[in-house]
Structures are given as structure tokens and as C-alpha cells.
């Protein structure tokens with residue numbers, strides 16, 4: 022008889038003991054009874070020594086699902102660390118680490134069609150009650166949820182209705198979850214194969230700087246070595262960091278053909294074009310995963326890495342959990358990017374997990390960025406990471422010159438809705454004439470340009486002059502964004518959307534003003550100002566669920582587009598030779614965000630966006646329209662000086678003891694009923710008060726802020742409160758957080774608790 026320690030995916034932070042007649046190795050998945058249910062768990066440890074007597078009989082494993090372990094010993098160790106660091110139950114950590122194709126999922130989901138949405142909001146429609154009951158305010162619901170709700174509805178009303186019937190009258194639409202993964206034409210099996218089999222290209226001669234950096238890393242060898250520190254590669258935009266990665270990979274594989282490499286990139290930068298650079302250097306050796314791939318394709322790519330058939334895995338943050346035969350090097354490109362952070366469930370940061378994985382497996386990890394995160398840079402300053410620098414561009418050209426354009430306050434920022442509704446040309450945006458002139462001159466020279474705005478949509482919001490407030494989302498405490506040439510209002514936090522004409526009284530257009538402008542309005546504005554230019558908008562609306570970004574970028578690269586206008590999506594890692602002008606508008610909005618990372622985000626955005634210019638044979642220039650041209654962060658970006666930025670923001674972070682001077686954990690409490698939430702918060706406050714009183718010495722270094730009202734008090738109809746814990750002392754912070762979690766996890770009713778370790782956003 023064997024006794025197995027099994028992690029079960031339930032919200033309890035412990036493993037459970039089961040028995041088995043046969044020996045099952047750690048890392049094998051098993052089906053086990055758990056209460057009245059069956060769960061798929063993972064063997065964590067096995068022994069033939071019976072545990073101390075328990076008050077209940079041990080249950081036995083029903084079935085082993087794998088012959089060989091699906092998690093290596095290394096991955097199980099990583100899972101234990103993830104569970105303890107991110108305060109997330111071990112069973113659920115293991116499930117998060119698994120590729121989707123191995124996790125049982127609800128197979129279908131049902132959408133409300135446009136007709137269905139209209140019927141749901143139409144009191145005269147006979148379908149309104151049932152649609153409202155089944156979909157609530159949502160647009161899409163999974164099959165499982167829907168079926169149980171429908172059962173309830175039929176029982177309560179005694180009416181007859183089936184999902185089939187609703188489909189037949191075109192109120193709803195079914196969709197397989199597999200389809201949602203295969204909307205992108207860029208990640209079909211054929212497209213992946215095409216990107217992986219292209220003619221080999223010769224490596225260029227490295228610059229002296231690149232060669233020195235490679236030497237510093239590869240001189241320590243590729244074997245297991247616990248002395249090695251993580252490498253932080255701070256290289257300016259255009260310094261040729263990718264060539265460094267390629268050279269390191271070549272070295273690692275040359276040293277031992279079995280060596281494998283993990284390359285993490287922000288998903289928005291992970292395009293077929295980008296992977297071709299790797300495939301051309303290492304034909305037939307590259308595997309790629311992308312969230313737009315079908316689960317089966319992803320599994321195929323991951324298997325080729327697990328079985329050692331391919332050498333290089335390129336993927337977004339989740340690729341950090343991939344199983345390797347012999348992982349010898351980890352690379353995290355654009356390590357500062359906030360998309361490495363998962364904000365729900367297991368709130369891991371792919372970069373930090375890569376660093377921990379490298380540490381556990383004693384392998385080198387290289388973090389690369391032109392604008393390192395303050396956390397990583399602090400680690401380098403304190404000697405925990407090895408700092409390597411590439412401070413000139415590989416083509417030896419200067420960095421693009423940045424110029425500030427100061428504008429009058431609020432000129433044309435708010436405009437009467439009535440004017441907009443007549444379809445009059447947009448000539449009154451608060452965009453300085455110098456911007457348009459520069460774009461015209463650039464176009465006349467046959468060069469390309471990019472225009473960055475703060476957000477997508479037509480206008481920031483609609484302001485009622487009578488009520489003196491913005492038109493807000495009924496489910497969230499945030500104003501609705503104006504879309505589609507000011508005909509539609511949409512919430513960027515929930516699925517709420519409604520035609521503008523139905524949100525405001527008829528003929529009341531005079532009483533409303535449109536405030537601010539988004540990418541949509543900017544596109545119209547530019548098309549009117551530059552009638553001869555070929556202009557394309559890039560934001561999540563124009564890119565859409567079909568993942569049109571790679572196509573747009575290819576068209577731009579081939580010169581079929583003159584100007585790209587869009588959100589910060591444009592600033593991320595793309596490489597275009599003919600771009601010579603970048604215009605950054607509304608940067609002040611980013612700077613003004615109520616978040617301690619606002620300055621860092623602003624610096625990153627400006628430097629990264631500027632970095633898109635002048636990468637080819639012509640010099641680039643950058644125009645930044647701002648009213649804050651004396652702000653130290655903007656000045657640092659103007660000088661493209663990371664050192665200046667670092668000095669200024671470090672002072673600010675020190676003054677408030679914010680990260681990287683401390684660690685931070687945020688608890689978010691939410692509920693659909695405000696009174697219930699407030700009552701719960703009363704209990705939380707009491708608990709915290711007595712804890713800090715009774716164990717004063719134990720938590721002397723801990724700062725507890727809240728529970729308080731976050732900038733967005735309500736999201737998706739749920740009231741929220743946040744509790745912010747900070748400390749320089751890790752043991753105190755995690756000790757307190759763990760006790761708090763133990764006390765308040767698994768709350769009753771619809772109360773919910775979400776823990777975010779090292780949060781990237783405090784909204």
C-alpha cells in the first residue's frame with residue numbers, strides 16, 4: 022500500500038492523503054473522490070509509510086491519468102513556491118500551470134446577438150424577461166451557467182423555452198470555446214509551419230558592445246551553477262538586444278545540442294514576423310505558443326519542447342510553466358512590460374517566475390529592456406542581479422530627438438455634442454498645428470509616421486451640463502467611453518454598451534459635451550487634415566477578435582500605409598525601418614493616473630514610443646504635446662536618461678516607502694450588495710485592529726492601508742474595497758497576509774476575496 026500526498030484544485034491551501042495499490046510517481050495526474058465530487062489532482066509525494074492515525078478512513082485514488090509524470094520535479098518545486106508566494110492554493114496553482122488542452126473546460130458559450138441585446142433592453146418584447154434573467158447585463162454566458170439558470174427560470178415561471186428556440190429566432194448565438202481560440206488566421210497550423218520553415222540567414226557581425234555582453238553571460242557556461250545571478254540587460258531602443266539573445270542561444274546549443282531555451286515576449290509583440298527572426302537563424306528548432314492558437318496546436322508545440330525535439334520555445338507569460346527536457350537558458354524580453362502580470366486567479370508575474378525558475382534550476386536568465394522596471398533595476402543596483410548595458414544603437418545612429426510642444430490648457434478639449442451630430446468636420450481638436458505641419462512635411466518626404474493617443478474610442482466621456490456630471494456605466498463607477506463617431510456608449514470594464522440616443526433625452530444634445538478624444542476621433546481628424554495620407558487606426562477595436570494586428574503591421578512595413586494612429590499598443594517592440602516621426606499626444610493623462618507607477622509608465626511609454634523612430638537609415642524625431650513640460654519624468658524622457666528618471670522616481674518611492682523599497686500585497690474584497698460588503702469590512706477591520714494590538718512587535722515593520730474605497734468603487738455591479746499591505750520585511754508581510762487570508766478565505770454567500778501580490782495597478 023502506498024500513501025500519496027495529492028494536490029486537489031479546491032480553494033484550500035493544503036494537500037490531501039490518499040492511498041493506492043500501485044506506486045505513482047510525483048507529477049502524475051490522478052482522479053480522486055473529494056466530498057461528493059470527483060477531482061483531478063496531482064501526486065506531490067509518495068511513501069509506503071502509513072501516516073499517523075487519522076479520525077477518518079483514507080480514500081483511495083480512482084485512476085491514474087498519466088503513465089509518466091506530466092510535471093517534472095522542478096516544476097513541482099516551482100508550484101510550491103508559486104503557492105506560497107502568490108498565496109494561492111497549490112491544487113489551483115498546478116491547474117493554472119497546465120496547458121488548456123489538458124484542463125477540462127466548459128465546451129460551449131452563448132452570445133446575445135444584436136437582436137438579442139435589443140430585445141433584452143426592450144420592455145415591450147416578450148423575450149425581455151427571460152433574456153434579462155439568463156444573461157443579466159452580460160453579453161456572453163457559458164453553457165453550464167446558462168443551463169442551470171434556465172432550469173431555475175422554467176421552474177419559477179412554469180413557462181416553456183429552450184436554448185434551441187432562442188437560437189432559431191436569432192436572439193442568441195452558440196460558439197464553441199475552441200472557435201474562440203482559432204479566430205486568428207495568423208496562428209493556424211499552416212501559418213505556424215510557414216513561419217517555422219524559412220531559409221536560414223547568416224548572423225551579422227556583433228558590435229563591440231553586443232559581443233562584450235554575450236561574453237559576460239556565456240563565459241559562465243550553460244550548466245547548472247548556483248553562483249550565477251540573473252542578468253539585467255539594459256539596452257537602449259535599437260541597441261540590438263535580439264541579436265544578443267540569438268548569439269546566446271547559438272552558444273548554448275553549440276555547447277550541447279540538447280540544450281533548450283525559453284524566450285518570453287509580451288503577447289502584443291509576439292507576431293509571426295517576430296518569430297521568423299528566430300526561425301531564420303535556427304530553422305526547424307523553434308516552437309511557438311500564442312493564446313490565439315487552438316489548444317491542440319499549442320499542445321503540439323509544447324510537446325515538441327517537452328520531448329526535446331525542438332530547442333527554442335517562444336511564448337507569452339504562460340510559457341514560463343512549460344516542461345523542458347533540458348532547459349539551459351531563459352530570456353525575458355521587454356521585462357518591464359505589464360502584460361507579464363496576470364491580474365486574476367494566480368496573480369503571477371511571468372518575469373519573476375522566470376527568475377525563480379532559473380534560480381531553482383540553477384540556469385542563467387537574461388531580462389532585457391530599454392526601460393527596466395524599477396524592481397529589476399533596484400535588484401541590479403543592490404547587487405542581486407548583474408547589470409549589463411548597451412547604451413548606443415547598433416547602427417551607431419543617435420537616438421531620435423524629442424521635442425516638447427506646450428499647449429494652452431483645455432483648448433477645444435470639450436465640444437458640444439450637437440455640433441458633432443451634424444457630422445461637421447473635426448477641426449477643433451486640441452492638437453497643436455505644429456503636429457499637423459510636421460506630419461505633412463514627413464509625408465511629403467515619403468516617410469512614415471505614428472501618432473499615439475491615450476485611449477481608444479471617440480471621446481473620453483459624455484458630460485451633462487445640466488447634471489454637472491459624466492454619463493456613467495450603470496454597473497461600474499466609471500464614465501462611459503464614447504464610440505463609433507459618438508453614436509455608442511461603452512464601458513471599458515464590463516460588457517455594457519448602448520446607443521447614445523437611448524442614454525440621453527431626445528433633442529437634448531445641446532445639454533451635453535464630448536470631453537477628450539480617443540483614437541477613433543484622432544483618425545478622423547487626421548484624415549481631414551491630411552487628405553492624401555493613407556491612415557490606419559490600431560487599437561483593440563480596430564484589431565478586433567480576428568487579430569488583425571500582424572496584417573496591419575505587415576502592410577505598414579511594406580509601405581502601403583503612411584501613418585498609424587493608435588493607442589500605446591503601437592509603442593511595443595515593433596521594428597519599422599521607414600518611420601521617422603512619432604507624435605505622442607495626451608501623455609499628461611498617463612502621468613496623472615492615480616497610481617504610484619504613473620511616472621514609471623509615462624517614462625516607459627515615451628522612451629519605447631520614441632524608440633520606434635529612426636531605426637533605419639534616416640534619423641528620427643519625436644513630438645510630444647504636453648502641459649507638463651517641467652515634470653522631471655518628462656524631462657528625463659526628453660533626455661532619454663534612465664539615470665535621471667531613476668533618481669527622481671526613487672526619491673518619490675522612498676518618500677512613501679513604495680516598491681521597490683518595499684513589497685506590496687493588495688486584498689480586494691467585493692460583493693454585489695454594498696451593505697453586506699460593509700458589514701464584512703467591519704469584521705476585517707476588527708480582526709486587523711486586534712491582530713496589530715496583540716502582535717505589535719511581530720508586525721512592527723508593516724504598513725496597513727484601508728480597507729478603503731478604490732478609485733473604481735464598483736466594477737460589473739460589484740462593490741469593492743481594497744486593503745493595501747506594505748513592508749520592507751518580507752516575513753512580516755507574508756506572515757500577516759497569510760493569517761488574514763486564512764481568516765477570511767471562503768467567505769459566505771457572494772462575498773469574494775482576491776489577492777494580488779506585487780500588484781501592477783491600483784485602480
Ligand SMILES: [Zn+2]
Nearest residue numbers: 494497512515
Ligand atoms: Zn461597466
